[in-house]
Amino acid sequence: MQKLPVGRQNFATLRKNNYLYVDKTKYVHKMIESGDINFLSRPRRFGKSLLLSTLKELFEGNKKLFEGLYIYDKWEWEDNYPVITIDLAGGTYNNLNVLETKLKDIIHRIARDFQVNIYSESLEEKFTDLISEISKKTNKSVVVLIDEYDKPIISNLQNKNLEEIQSKLGSFYEVLKTNDQYIKFIFLTGVSKFTKVSVFSKLNNVDDLTLIDEFNSMCGYTQEELEDNFSDYIKNLSNKxxxxxxxxxxxxxxxxxxxxxxxxxxxxxPYSTLLCFKHGEFSKNWFNTGTPNVLADYPLNRYNLKAIAEPNMVTDSELKNPTTSNMKDEILLFQTGYLTINNIETKEDEKFYDLRIPNYEVKSALFENLVSQYSKIPLYDMLEYARKLLKYTIEANCTKIKETLGDYLSPIPTDLRGKDEKYYHTLIFMLLYTAKLHVHSEVHSYKGNADLIIEENDYVIIIEFKQSNKSSINYMINKALKQIETQEYGRQYKNKKIIKGAIVFKESEIGCKIIKECNDL
Known part of the structure; x- marks a missing residue:
């Protein structure tokens, strides 16, 4: 079997050392044919760096590396170009001096590689020297590849120095426009796109491929690619x-x-899938390695749960034209991989994007993080709360249920809980989901949707939530239980022991009623 390229981002290394490479050169060829200045946004750990490395080897004319790939007989191999690669993924950029020093170091290192001189002092002029001197020395136009162009911005969304960092980065990228005569091709990657910052305000002809239909699968593995390329590893897992x-x-x-x-x-x-095959286990790897540090400080500490509690519709403009000063939480979560596009609707010439959590790995890790962020409760204690909540529900012990929920919810700021039952529903669902209980949310029946259904051995627990600052606790309890009855949420579980429950909230008061209807098995 070919080796799995876990942590490998260099195309030449993969091709020379029998690593498995999923051929993405069809997309590369189409991109180059369609335009000279392109941008692609994808979450971290999604193969962007490998894509840049592939472009580098292609433009340098390293034909042998592409044998057997889609692009091999479609490329003019006699043409090759000098390639400038700027990688901003590593390092920290917490002030202007650090950013300038980092960029100057990159410029001088590339200059040494090409054996050209840098004559200027300012950052922008040094970059100009690099591009023009390499072009003059080789007598060819240069290719410029920039990986994680936005890392200095993303790392400083909460920094008081953000504006000056944005300004400096914008001036740096503007060099690409003023030296157009020396440049053959430009490709940039990043996590985000900020329209009033950096390259997008300076280069108004950048083609943003992020949401273009034909480039959807440029990074990541399609179903066909997974089954065609990893069949031996799939077989190993099935045997295990x-x-x-x-x-x-x-x-x-x-x-x-x-x-x-x-x-x-x-x-x-791709990263999580490769680790699954390598270690032979299903785990939550991407959350720990693919999450920008900004999420620990920026959205999750103040996040209002709306993106989790409700389907999220954002407009075309909100998704494509965010700014650092006015960006919805949902957009940042989308850009960083916590939400993805589930569906696109067009109404009166306006596009609306339905954002959802993509998969179990992200959902479970995100819920675990959100619960710990909000409640400050250690994971072990969260699991204990979930265990108690399940036990007391089966026992129909409402006093203990209210006590457990009170302990769990009390550290969570009131303004984060929202103003209807969906937010309590979501908080409790996240707790149970994190504990890996067999729990379902918004379960469809032929008459409606049940808020929460837990399957535990012979039991099926159906919970309906209500919240109001006006209605009485008893009124809401009766309304919730009546809804379970009239909507027949338990109809499909006739061979199970059914437990029906109402959990209701009025300001700081919690109400509860549990009805056990144990059918004969």
């Missing part, structure tokens, strides 16, 4: 878990598939 290939594929899909930028085609997270 003593199940069929189709069942293993279904589980991989549940954990790591679901990302989409056109609302139709879904792709797998």
């Amino acid at each position: 878990f003593k199940t069929s290939n189709s069942e293993i594929i279904a589980k991989i899909k549940t954990f790591y598939n679901g990302y989409s930028w056109n609302g139709r085609e879904k792709v797998y997270n």
Whole structure:
């Protein structure tokens, strides 16, 4: 079997050392044919750096590396170009001096590689020297590849120095426009696109491929690519878990598939999928390695749960033209991979994007993080709360249920809980989901949707939530239980022991009633 390219982002290394490479050169060829200045946004750990490395080897004319790939017989190999690669993924950029020093170091290193001189002192002029001197020395136009162009911005969304960092980065990227005569091709990647910052305000002809239908699968693995390229590893997993290939594929899909930028085609997270094959286990790897640090400080500490509690519709303008000073939480979560495009609707010439959590890996890790962020409760204690809540519900012990919920919810700021039952519903669902209980939210029946259904051994627990600052606790309890009855949420579970419950909230008061209807098995 070919080696798995876990952590490998260099195209030449993969091709020379028998690493498995999923051929993406069809998209590369189409991109180059369609335009000279392109941008692609994808979450971290999604293969952007490997894509840049592929472009570098292609423009440098390293033909042998592309044998057997789509682009091999479609490229003019006699033409090759000098390539300037600027990688901003590493390092911190917490002030202007650090940013300038980093960029100058990159420029001088590239200059040494090409054996050209840098004569100027300012950052922008040094970059100009680099481009023009390499072009003059080689007598060819240069290719400029910039990886994680936005890292200095994303790292400083909460920094008081953000504006000056944005300004400096914008001036740096503007060099690309003023030296157009020396440049053959430009490609930039990043997590985000900020319209009033950097390259997009300076280069008004950048083609943003992020949401273009034909480039949806440029990064990540399609279903076909997964099954064609990783068949031996799929077989290994099925042998380990003593199940069929189709069942293993279904589980991989549940954990790591679901990302989409056109609302139709879904792709797998490549990093998490590779680690699953390498270690032979299903785990939450991407959350720990693919999450920009800004999320620990920026949205999750103040996040209002709306993106989790409700379907999220954002407009075309909100998704494509965010600014650092006015960006919805949902947009940042989309750009960083926590939400993806589930569906696209067009109404009166305006596009609306339905954003959802892509898969189990992201959902479980996100819920675990959100619960711990809000409640400050350690994971072990969260699991204990979930265990108690399940136990007391089966026992129909409402006093203990209210006590457990009170302990769990009390650290969470009131303004984060929202003003209707959806937010309490979501907080409790996240707790139970994090504990890996067999819990379902918004379960469809032929008459309506049940808020929460828990399956535990012979029991099926159906919970309906209500919240109001006007109605009485008893009124809401009766309304919730009547809804379970009239909507027949338990009809499909006739061979189970049914437990019906109402959990209601009025300001700081919690109400509860549990009815056990144990059918004979």
